[in-house]
Amino acid sequence: SACILVDSRCLSSGVELLASLRQRHAAAVHVCSLDGSYFIVSSRMAVERQSQSDLASTQNRKRLIERISSLLGLFERVCLIVEKDRTKTGEISRLFQRTRYYDSTLAALVGAGIRLLWSAGAEESAGLLADLAKLEHRKGQGISVPLEVKGQHRQQALQLYLSLPSVSYVHALSLSHNFSSIAQLMNSSIEAIQKGGCMSRPRAEEIYRFLRYSCDSALVNASKAGKRN
Amino acid sequence: VNAAPPHGHVICSQRWRNAAVLQGLKGVIILFEDELGLADFHLPNRTAILYVSECDIIAGNGYKRKLVCYRNACSRFQELVLVERTRLTEQYFSAVQKFVLFDLGLTLLPVGGQVEASQLIAQISSENPFRRRTPRRLLEPSVLALVQHIPGVGRVKALTLLQHFPSIQQVCNASVAELEPIVGQTSAQQVHSFFHKPLVEH
Numbered sequence: 001s002a003c004i005l006v007d008s009r010c011l012s013s014g015v016e017l018l019a020s021l022r023q024r025h026a027a028a029v030h031v032c033s034l035d036g037s038y039f040i041v042s043s044r045m046a047v048e049r050q051s052q053s054d055l056a057s058t059q060n061r062k063r064l065i066e067r068i069s070s071l072l073g074l075f076e077r078v079c080l081i082v083e084k085d086r087t088k089t090g091e092i093s094r095l096f097q098r099t100r101y102y103d104s105t106l107a108a109l110v111g112a113g114i115r116l117l118w119s120a121g122a123e124e125s126a127g128l129l130a131d132l133a134k135l136e137h138r139k140g141q142g143i144s145v146p147l148e149v150k151g152q153h154r155q156q157a158l159q160l161y162l163s164l165p166s167v168s169y170v171h172a173l174s175l176s177h178n179f180s181s182i183a184q185l186m187n188s189s190i191e192a193i194q195k196g197g198c199m200s201r202p203r204a205e206e207i208y209r210f211l212r213y214s215c216d217s218a219l220v221n222a223s224k225a226g227k228r229n
Numbered sequence: 230v231n232a233a234p235p236h237g238h239v240i241c242s243q244r245w246r247n248a249a250v251l252q253g254l255k256g257v258i259i260l261f262e263d264e265l266g267l268a269d270f271h272l273p274n275r276t277a278i279l280y281v282s283e284c285d286i287i288a289g290n291g292y293k294r295k296l297v298c299y300r301n302a303c304s305r306f307q308e309l310v311l312v313e314r315t316r317l318t319e320q321y322f323s324a325v326q327k328f329v330l331f332d333l334g335l336t337l338l339p340v341g342g343q344v345e346a347s348q349l350i351a352q353i354s355s356e357n358p359f360r361r362r363t364p365r366r367l368l369e370p371s372v373l374a375l376v377q378h379i380p381g382v383g384r385v386k387a388l389t390l391l392q393h394f395p396s397i398q399q400v401c402n403a404s405v406a407e408l409e410p411i412v413g414q415t416s417a418q419q420v421h422s423f424f425h426k427p428l429v430e431h
Contacts, residue, residue, distance in 0.1 A: 103352040110338065131331055157428055159378050163374055163375045180428060181424065181426060186402070213368050213372060213396055215369050216395075217392050220392075
């Protein structure tokens with residue numbers, strides 16, 4: 001069945017969607033803490049969900065660009081489900097007013113290689129997510145490691161892997177299941193990192209270089225103990 | 230017709246001459262062309278557009294063949310599909326989307342009609358904020374942050390460790406004996422065992 005990772009921030013707004021994923025589509029859904037409210041449906045694909053009115057609102061532009069750019073850095077494929085706004089029962093559905101801003105946003109998303117999906121509501125979005133996960137699975141890109149990480153040491157290793165640059169939750173998950181110790185990863189070849197992390201070659205190369213990067217002590221002292229990204 | 234049109238131009242298939250879709254394309258120079266193949270428009274940023282109208286969808290499955298041929302033509306353009314989503318086609322929309330997206334792997338954009346389509350086409354050739362590359366940053370802060378994920382290592386110990394072992398790999402491969410004079414006996418044990426303890430489930 002389809003394996004899907006969900007950010008905990010999706011819970012409040014996505015009760016109906018999650019229930020539908022679990023019950024109607026028999027998907028294995030695991031809630032975890034991602035760096036944004038999105039879904040991971042394969043080792044390379046993330047899915048954002050936005051309401052049509054949020055996408056059309058100019059106030060959200062900066063946040064949308066930040067979120068999408070960060071996803072493009074972490075995943076080979078990024079999808080965006082555009083969901084029609086919910087209308088309260090009895091309310092006549094308002095006609096969506098298409099603006100030039102909305103069109104330019106769509107054009108920019110398409111130009112950046114984002115795959116857009118169109119949904120009439122939570123139920124349909126759940127179906128689209130399940131379809132994407134199944135399609136990726138058929139292409140051999142499904143999430144093949146257990147979605148849960150048990151034990152304190154493994155949890156700590158997962159957190160360490162998450163602080164590697166350009167590593168998404170699903171990469172970190174694969175790394176923590178596929179390497180017998182952290183030291184084994186630290187001393188692995190690019191090929192072994194690529195295989196163990198179920199990731200692309202450039203990403204594995206970036207990790208390989210990062211682990212061997214020799215810090216300039218003056219710059220280390222000057223740097224603030226930064227958070228991830 | 231394999232070259233993209235110059236900036237500010239749109240190449241348009243002959244069959245759209247006099248159509249409503251062209252009225253919204255103000256400020257754009259429209260060139261008509263007989264041999265665009267199945268595509269209806271070619272845009273400056275190497276985008277090809279196929280327009281699926283309300284009639285196409287209601288008339289039956291003919292448009293599907295057209296879509297398959299469009300995809301297989303494998304031009305060097307990014308292929309978009311505009312689909313008229315109206316009250317009449319609403320019931321077919323989800324099936325059309327499944328076909329275009331999941332079976333063909335093309336990008337679909339719904340439009341309410343030709344006027345909306347023309348406004349969208351006009352926007353497709355503008356610049357792109359999502360593709361902006363983030364400038365290369367120094368790696369030192371990221372390395373420091375990662376070292377602090379070792380249990381028992383805070384900012385001070387992380388800085389001391391990196392002064393003696395400037396890369397993460399070197400921190401990892403340092404022996405307990407090498408670590409002891411730097412972070413003390415307890416931490417040395419802790420750091421070493423964190424890296425080398427097997428990650429097996431109990």
